[in-house]
Amino acid sequence: MRVGKYELGRTLGKGTFAKVKYGRNLETEAGVAIKIIDKNRVLKHKMIAQIKREISTMKLIQHPNVIRMYEVMASKTKIYIVLEFVTGGELFDKIATRGKLKEDRARKYFQQLINAVDYCHSKGVYHRDLKPENLLLDAKRVLKVSDFGLSALHQHVREDGLLYTTCGTPNYVAPEVLKNKGYHGTKADVWSCGVILFVLMAGYLPFDDSNLMGLYTQIFRANFRFPSWFSPSARILIKRILDPNPSTVHNLLLFPTFSMFS
Ligand code: ADP
Numbered sequence: 001m002r003v004g005k006y007e008l009g010r011t012l013g014k015g016t017f018a019k020v021k022y023g024r025n026l027e028t029e030a031g032v033a034i035k036i037i038d039k040n041r042v043l044k045h046k047m048i049a050q051i052k053r054e055i056s057t058m059k060l061i062q063h064p065n066v067i068r069m070y071e072v073m074a075s076k077t078k079i080y081i082v083l084e085f086v087t088g089g090e091l092f093d094k095i096a097t098r099g100k101l102k103e104d105r106a107r108k109y110f111q112q113l114i115n116a117v118d119y120c121h122s123k124g125v126y127h128r129d130l131k132p133e134n135l136l137l138d139a140k141r142v143l144k145v146s147d148f149g150l151s152a153l154h155q156h157v158r159e160d161g162l163l164y165t166t167c168g169t170p171n172y173v174a175p176e177v178l179k180n181k182g183y184h185g186t187k188a189d190v191w192s193c194g195v196i197l198f199v200l201m202a203g204y205l206p207f208d209d210s211n212l213m214g215l216y217t218q219i220f221r222a223n224f225r226f227p228s229w230f231s232p233s234a235r236i237l238i239k240r241i242l243d244p245n246p247s248t249v250h251n252l253l254l255f256p257t258f259s260m261f262s
């Protein structure tokens with residue numbers, strides 16, 4: 001099957017609201033990943049303007065740690081998002097199969113993550129769904145954040161209730177987001193980065209409970225414990241990021257403090 005100048009190949013993965021297929025650019029032979037979204041199921045009219053805006057911003061974003069978005073096409077029923085293709089899989093799978101990372105390795109991934117997030121924020125784009133499942137690796141173990149600017153689609157799915165149960169867990173979500181009272185995209189993303197750093201170094205989640213209310217309570221109180229092997233500088237950094245009060249001043253001054261952990 002062909003879409004524009006791309007020939008569609010095998011399925012690379014299935015997400016919560018999209019299917020991702022391999023594509024070949026017939027003009028250059030270059031490989032791409034094509035995210036295929038079913039329009040009718042996820043889009044309501046009021047969201048279209050926001051999604052178009054975010055997608056056009058994403059096309060301007062070029063960063064070594066963010067999956068490039070090359071172009072977007074649409075048919076009557078589907079949206080095709082053409083993306084940079086990477087072969088290293090999800091960081092999530094690495095942790096799931098091999099367990100925690102050494103602090104040095106975790107630090108390298110974390111720095112790449114923060115660089116990507118900081119850059120996108122400077123362009124006014126927020127992720128809102130950062131988790132290891134959305135962190136891909138290339139063949140040289142360079143971290144690439146995927147799905148930047150696409151969270152509007154997810155949120156819509158959630159709002160609809162349609163895909164609520166398959167939409168993943170709130171384990172990475174900042175307390176102010178869970179409280180649903182409005183929040184800063186910046187701080188919410190930084191919180192998720194803190195949870196990700198913890199997971200990379202611990203091999204398990206800081207906030208976890210089979211009961212959803214129990215989980216919320218842990219997150220609202222930022223109730224977690226460090227494993228014995230975390231270094232003092234990692235502890236200080238994570239403690240500052242996972243601060244349940246979003247208006248605490250030092251949260252806004254986080255980026256300079258990252259250098260302590262470099
Ligand atoms: P969703 O956002 O709906 O969860 P994802 O964007 O996470 O969907 O994609 C689902 C899967 O497709 C990923 O886990 C990954 O295996 C694969 N995938 C997504 N984007 C790429 C890409 N740019 N290169 C290679 N594989 C990708």
Ligand code: MG
Nearest residue numbers: 015133134147
């Ligand atoms: Mg995803």
